[in-house]
Amino acid sequence: MKRLKLRALVQRPELLFPVIVLGICYSLGFLADRIPGQAGVIVYEILQKGFTALPVLAVLITRKITRDTKPWNFSFKVWKQPGLWLLCAVGPGVLTALGAVLYFCVFPQEYSGSFHYGALLGMTGEMPISSPLPFALTTILLAAVFLPLQILELGEELGWRGYLLPKQIQRFGLRKGVLLNSLLWGFGHLPLIYFGFNYSLDNPLAPWSNLAMMMLVCLVFGILCGAATIVSGNCMFAAIIHGVFNLIGEVPVFLSVSQRNTLLGPNPTGLLGMLWLLVSALFVFVCLKSVKNRLK
Numbered sequence: 460m461k462r463l464k465l466r467a468l469v470q471r472p473e474l475l476f477p478v479i480v481l482g483i484c485y486s487l488g489f490l491a492d493r494i495p496g497q498a499g500v501i502v503y504e505i506l507q508k509g510f511t512a513l514p515v516l517a518v519l520i521t522r523k524i525t526r527d528t529k530p531w532n533f534s535f536k537v538w539k540q541p542g543l544w545l546l547c548a549v550g551p552g553v554l555t556a557l558g559a560v561l562y563f564c565v566f567p568q569e570y571s572g573s574f575h576y577g578a579l580l581g582m583t584g585e586m587p588i589s590s591p592l593p594f595a596l597t598t599i600l601l602a603a604v605f606l607p608l609q610i611l612e613l614g615e616e617l618g619w620r621g622y623l624l625p626k627q628i629q630r631f632g633l634r635k636g637v638l639l640n641s642l643l644w645g646f647g648h649l650p651l652i653y654f655g656f657n658y659s660l661d662n663p664l665a666p667w668s669n670l671a672m673m674m675l676v677c678l679v680f681g682i683l684c685g686a687a688t689i690v691s692g693n694c695m696f697a698a699i700i701h702g703v704f705n706l707i708g709e710v711p712v713f714l715s716v717s718q719r720n721t722l723l724g725p726n727p728t729g730l731l732g733m734l735w736l737l738v739s740a741l742f743v744f745v746c747l748k749s750v751k752n753r754l755k
Contacts (some may be wrong), residue, residue, distance in 0.1 A: 558727050
C-alpha cells in the first residue's frame with residue numbers, strides 16, 4: 460500500500476513539487492528554531508538567502524524523478540508583449556504607492572517627511588522629501604526597470620508559476636488552480652515570517668497574526684502573478700511583478716516615523732498598504748474564467 464502511494468506521488472508532479480519545496484523550507488525553519496546559538500542563525504540565513512533558489516531546485520528534482528521533459532514556460536523576450544510588460548512593470552508600483560498614501564492619510568503622525576535610506580542600507584543617513592510626488596514617480600520608475608531584482612525573483616516564479624501552475628490548472632481548472640498555487644506559495648513563506656521577516660514581531664498576536672497576513676499577501680500577489688503567466692505563457696512577467704513589488708514594497712516603511720511594518724502597512728504586506736492591489740486581484744480573479752490559457 461505504501462509503495463503504491465509513493466508511486467502515485469511520483470507520477471503526479473503537481474503533488475511532488477510542493478512536497479519537495481515545502482519540505483525543504485519547513486525543515487530548515489524547524490532546524491533554525493530548534494538549534495540554539497549561531498548554528499541556528501546560520502540555518503535561518505540559508506533559508507532566507509536561498510529562498511528564491513529552492514523552487515528551482517525542487518523543479519529540477521521533480522523533473523528528474525518524473526522524467527518530465529516539457530519545455531519551461533519562460534522567455535526573456537518580454538518586449539514581444541509590450542503592453543503587458545508595461546502593465547506588469549508599472550502597475551504594481553503605482554498601486555503600492557497609492558496604498559502607502561492611504562496608510563499615511565489614515566495615520567498622518569506616522570509620516571516622517573524623510574526617506575531613511577540609511578536604515579534600508581544598514582548605515583546612517585536620511586533624505587528630506589520636500590515633494591512626495593516626484594519621489595514616488597522616481598521610485599516607481601526605478602522599480603520598473605530594475606532588472607537584477609526581477610531576474611532574482613525568477614527563481615521563485617520558475618517553480619511556482621512556470622512549472623507548477625500549468626499542472627494545477629490542467630487538473631483543477633483556471634481559477635481553482637491559481638488559488639491553490641497562491642495558497643501553497645504562501646505556506647512556503649511561513650517559516651520565514653515566523654522569525655519576523657517582512658513584519659514587526661511587536662505586532663498584536665505576532666507571529667501568528669503576521670503569518671495570517673502573509674497568506675493574504677501571497678493570495679493577492681499569487682493571483683496577479685498567476686494571471687500574468689497565464690495570459691502570456693511566460694513566467695518572466697510574474698518575475699517582473701514580483702521584483703517590482705519587492706523593491707518598491709520596502710520603501711514606505713522607511714518613510715515612517717516608527718520604521719515598523721504593521722498589519723496595516725505602510726508596506727504592501729499590510730492591509731491598507733495592499734488595499735488597491737487586493738481590489739485589482741479580485742477583479743483579475745473574476746476575469747480569469749474568460750482569458751485564454753497560453754501555458755503549456
